[in-house]
Amino acid sequence: xxxxxxxxxxxxxxxxxxxxxxxxxxxxxxxxxxxxxxxxxxxxxxxxxxxxxxxxxxxxxxxxxxxxxxxxxxxxxxxxxxxxxxxxxxxxxxxxxxxxxxxxxxxxxxxxxxxxxxxxxxxxxxxxxxxxxxxxxxxxxxxxxxxxxxxxxxxxxxxxxxxxxxxxxxxxxxxxxxxxxxxxxxxxxxxxxxxxxxxxxxxxxxxxxxxxxxxxxxxxxxxxxxxxxxxxxxxxxxxxxxxxxxxxxxxxxxxxxxxxxxxxxxxxxxxxxxxxxxxxxxxxxxxxxxxxxxxxxxxxxxxxxxxxxxxxxxxxxxxxxxxxxxxxxxxxxxxxxxxxxxxxxxxxxxxxxxxxxxxxxxxxxxxxxxxxxxxxxxxxxxxxxxxxxxxxxxxxxxxxxxxxxxxxxxxxxxxxxxxxxxxxxxxxxxxxxxxxxxxxxxxxxxxxxxxxxxxxxxxxxxxxx
Numbered sequence: 001x002x003x004x005x006x007x008x009x010x011x012x013x014x015x016x017x018x019x020x021x022x023x024x025x026x027x028x029x030x031x032x033x034x035x036x037x038x039x040x041x042x043x044x045x046x047x048x049x050x051x052x053x054x055x056x057x058x059x060x061x062x063x064x065x066x067x068x069x070x071x072x073x074x075x076x077x078x079x080x081x082x083x084x085x086x087x088x089x090x091x092x093x094x095x096x097x098x099x100x101x102x103x104x105x106x107x108x109x110x111x112x113x114x115x116x117x118x119x120x121x122x123x124x125x126x127x128x129x130x131x132x133x134x135x136x137x138x139x140x141x142x143x144x145x146x147x148x149x150x151x152x153x154x155x156x157x158x159x160x161x162x163x164x165x166x167x168x169x170x171x172x173x174x175x176x177x178x179x180x181x182x183x184x185x186x187x188x189x190x191x192x193x194x195x196x197x198x199x200x201x202x203x204x205x206x207x208x209x210x211x212x213x214x215x216x217x218x219x220x221x222x223x224x225x226x227x228x229x230x231x232x233x234x235x236x237x238x239x240x241x242x243x244x245x246x247x248x249x250x251x252x253x254x255x256x257x258x259x260x261x262x263x264x265x266x267x268x269x270x271x272x273x274x275x276x277x278x279x280x281x282x283x284x285x286x287x288x289x290x291x292x293x294x295x296x297x298x299x300x301x302x303x304x305x306x307x308x309x310x311x312x313x314x315x316x317x318x319x320x321x322x323x324x325x326x327x328x329x330x331x332x333x334x335x336x337x338x339x340x341x342x343x344x345x346x347x348x349x350x351x352x353x354x355x356x357x358x359x360x361x362x363x364x365x366x367x368x369x370x371x372x373x374x375x376x377x378x379x380x381x382x383x384x385x386x387x388x389x390x391x392x393x394x395x396x397x398x399x400x401x402x403x404x405x406x407x408x409x410x411x412x413x414x415x416x417x418x419x420x421x422x423x424x425x426x427x428x429x430x431x432x433x434x435x436x437x438x439x440x441x442x443x444x445x446x447x448x449x450x451x452x453x454x455x456x457x458x459x460x461x462x463x464x465x
Contacts, residue, residue: 009061011102015068016055018098019048023075043078047071069099069107073114080118084126092118093146100153103161112150116143188277190239195219204260204283206253224249224257234264238277241266247284259288301375303353304360312374312382316433319372319386323426330426331393333383334440335363335400338418338452340379347413354410355417362403366396382437390425397421397455404453418453420444429458 023044051071054064072095079088092115099111119142127134184200195216197209205222212218223231227248234244243265250258264279299311307315323330337359344352356379363373363381372384383400385393401419408415422444430436439458447456 005061008065008102008104009055009058012055012061012064012068014101015098016048016052019051019068019072023048044075047075065102065104065107066110069095069111069114072098073111073118077118077121080122080126084122084129086130089119089122089130089142093149096146096149096153100157103157103164105154105157108150108153108157112146112153115146115150119143119146183283184281186279186281190275190277204252204258204281205250222250222252224251238264238266239274241268241272241274247288258283258285260284304357304375306360306364306381307372307374309374309376309382312372312376312384313433315372316384319384320426320431320433323386326387328387329389329428331385331388332424332426332436332440333385333397333400333455334422334424334437334444335381335383335419336444336448337379338420338448340417343415343417351410351413355408355415358408358410359417363400366400366403368396371396382440393423393425397423401453401455420447420452421455422447422458423455424458 027044048071051064051068054067057064073092076088076092076095079091096108096111096115099107102108120139123130123134123136123139123142127136127139131138184204185198186195186201188195193216195212197212197219199209201212202208207218207222215221220228230246231248234246237244243263245261245263247259247261250260252258260281261284262279262281264277266274267276267278269275299308299314300306301308319330322328337355340352340355343355356375359379359381360373360375363383367373367383368385370386372386373381374383375381385396388396400421404418408417422440422442424430424436424439424443426436429439443456443458447454450456
């Protein structure tokens with residue numbers, strides 16, 4: 001059904017409830033008053049059953065609308081025939097008022113014609129029974145009154161329909177705006193357990209709103225497994241009436257991962273109970289990627305893609321805490337490339353940068369999975385070895401020296417580069433990062449003094465020297 005048909009069906013259900021309420025109430029009151037069940041009540045119930053059947057079949061809602069209006073007037077016509085009282089004429093006019101709930105010009109005009117016809121017919125046949133000292137000229141005033149009511153409701157309908165049309169145009173305009181950007185509106189009916197989305201959901205997920213209607217669990221299936229627990233926690237807050245702003249990842253139909261930011265506001269009834277959850281979701285994938293890139297740049301050396309000194313400091317604090325609690329030994333290796341400045345000055349910074357990249361690869365290949373290497377600047381690198389013995393430090397340092405025995409071939413240039421390595425041990429040589437790095441740096445200069453291409457442990461004699 002389209003919008004107007006759906007609205008008409010809703011009004012049909014409202015009208016049928018009014019009919020049943022009126023007929024049942026009238027039947028009870030008249031039966032109590034007269035002590036017997038009147039025949040016109042049977043007519044009313046039969047007509048009500050016919051109208052109810054038509055309403056809930058939902059086959060032709062417009063025909064059902066006209067049928068309900070006709071049934072109401074037929075009932076009151078029968079009532080006037082069986083019991084010609086003026087109050088029944090008033091009920092005829094009330095039926096005209098009831099017809100205005102449809103906000104349909106033709107329905108109001110039909111109801112106006114019915115009321116005018118029944119008014120004329122009733123007063124022509126039962127005028128003296130309806131009103132004492134009735135004169136036929138009185139009929140004109142009653143007909144004019146009905147005509148006035150009909151015209152009034154026609155104008156009222158025009159006014160309200162114009163407002164509806166304007167509101168729908170505004171909604172359509174807003175919808176077009178939302179559909180043109182990566183924004184989707186959503187609404188969850190708590191009682192019906194039904195989630196609905198605007199058409200913007202297609203642009204975000206590559207699924208249409210109809211896909212979500214056909215598969216109510218689809219919106220849960222596209223949420224990233226790592227974010228589902230966080231979403232479940234937020235749902236508990238929604239049911240408490242709390243508004244939330246949160247970010248989650250989804251997987252699109254084409255298996256792409258996207259970040260969405262949700263701004264959700266629960267709707268409460270008069271009893272402070274959540275009946276609906278409304279929200280807006282926007283695509284923040286680009287922003288999150290930019291944030292991740294900025295974070296990566298803050299903690300990594302851009303040239304070699306190794307961690308930088310900032311990340312090294314954070315890792316050292318964490319590792320030091322574990323080493324203290326587990327009474328483990330750590331080692332810091334300070335590495336400097338021999339004759340790097342000469343290569344940089346003679347062959348250019350491009351070759352120097354390539355050499356640093358290849359150096360980073362060889363260092364990572366020489367380490368254990370638990371070891372940590374970073375570039376601190378220029379041709380200097382620091383390695384942190386955790387939970388390690390002196391013998392293992394010796395072997396690993398020698399492995400690094402051996403890794404540089406192979407030549408570097410960079411853009412047609414064959415280079416042989418060697419490392420000088422200084423080593424400090426926690427807790428023997430210090431308990432803080434600055435002390436350990438300083439002593440490893442001192443040991444590195446000792447390695448250079450001893451001919452380069454070797455490694456040296458820090459000792460107290462270096463301090464004296």
